Amino acid sequence: MPPRLPFIQSGSAPSSFLRRLARPLSTTPALSQYNPASNILTLDRQPAAQSAERVQNLVREKARAQSEAQQAKRRADLQLIQERKVSDDYMRQMPRRWQTGDVYAPHDLNPHQLAKWKRRGPSDVDVVDLLNVNPLDMYRNFAMISEYVTSTGQINSTRYTGLRPRNQRRMAKAIRRAMGMGIHPSVHYHPELLKKWTR
Structure with missing residues (x-):
């Protein structure tokens, strides 16, 4: 194997070649501290931190x-x-739930027209069967009784309440029992409900 001549590498890396030649003669601390052999030996240790x-x-x-x-x-x-x-x-x-594609006129946005949608429509669910309660035991519950009575004390029809015929009869009996005992007024809503609504 022929000996390596340092002058051949000077063409490819002139700065490193000149640095090696000038290192022993230089008084610059940065240049005198540069040692490629020590850099190679400490390659694993130096950048660890x-x-x-x-x-x-x-x-x-x-x-x-x-x-x-x-x-x-x-x-x-x-x-x-x-x-x-x-x-x-x-x-x-x-109050009105608009659906996609609904056609409306400007007077449909009038508050009086929209108030019509607030009114309760007939129910198609039997609440008594849904809650599994006996209406005859609920005659003391004036909030429930007043749901099935008009403002003048009349019992709502089954078209409005949505109760089955048997449950409608039992609810009517409970209403008559509450009115007969004086628990619920027969000519207007219950005073507790009126006080709650006027708050």
Whole structure:
């Protein structure tokens, strides 16, 4: 194997070649401390602290990015919930439920027209069967009795209450029992309900 000549490498890396020649003669501390052999020997030991710090910094940055992403997602979810709550509040105040494709005239948006949609329509569910209660045992419950009585004390018909014939008869018997005992007035709503509604 032919000997290596340092002059051949001077063409490819002139700065490193000149640095090696000038190192023994230089008084500059940076140049005199440069030693490629010592750099190679300490290659594994020297950047250990730096690499550990770099890894820790990367882990910290990743954790920070994840926490920021989670906080941003949480903020977006909270904002969406607040917007949905506001929308639901507005929908509750609107008596008429508009469906897609509904045709309406300007007078349909009049408050008097919209108030018609607030009125209770006939029920198609038998509440007594749904709750599994006996109407004869509920004669002391004036809130329930007043749901099946008009403002003048008349018993609502089965078309309006939606009760089965047997439950309608039992509810009518409970209403007559409450009025006969004086628990519920026979000519107007119960005073407790009137006080609650006028608040």
